[in-house]
Amino acid sequence: MRPRRHTRPAAPVDYAAHSAQVAGAGDGLRDRPRRPAAAACAIPLCHSDGGTRRRARLDAEHWYRNLREPVAFAAAVEHLIAAGHDLFVEISPHPVLTAAIEATAERAGRDVARRTLRRDDGGGTGC
Structure with a gap:
């Protein structure tokens, strides 16, 4: 018996992550269904921009900025x-x-x- 793989279908992407090209996809990224619902972090989150966010809200806007900005x-x-x-x-x-x-x-x-x-x-x- 082969182990079961948990995968998601690949999202169609035609832009370079962490660049200005993401801006054109912004509305589509922000409008996707939010599952599970966004919630504030229980512990501080060190963000890829080098700063710490206390009680950061991991909502669609957060993930858009994460994809848009340089790491x-x-x-x-x-x-x-x-x-x-x-x-x-x-x-x-x-x-x-x-x-x-x-x-x-x-x-x-x-x-x-x-x-x-x-x-x-x-x-x-x-x-």
Whole structure:
């Protein structure tokens, strides 16, 4: 028996994410049905623009801005390290962000990133 895969149909996309091209798709993105209903976060959210949002509302406008604006990943990691976070775990069989986290942490004199999975390897590297 094969494991069941949970997938969604791919959305038709004809624009580059995190660029001005998203602006033309904005109304369609904002008007999609909201399931589940948007709610405020119970914990602070570190946004991809490098800032923390307390009680951020994850509504259609939030996700539109997230798709429209450039990602400031290093700034977000720097913000979290400065706030005292000392462990970043990338849970993925294809860890691609850990190297960027490690480089950012190294500039701050910290060792914070761990991979959990690797392709074709059932074991993790540990934390």
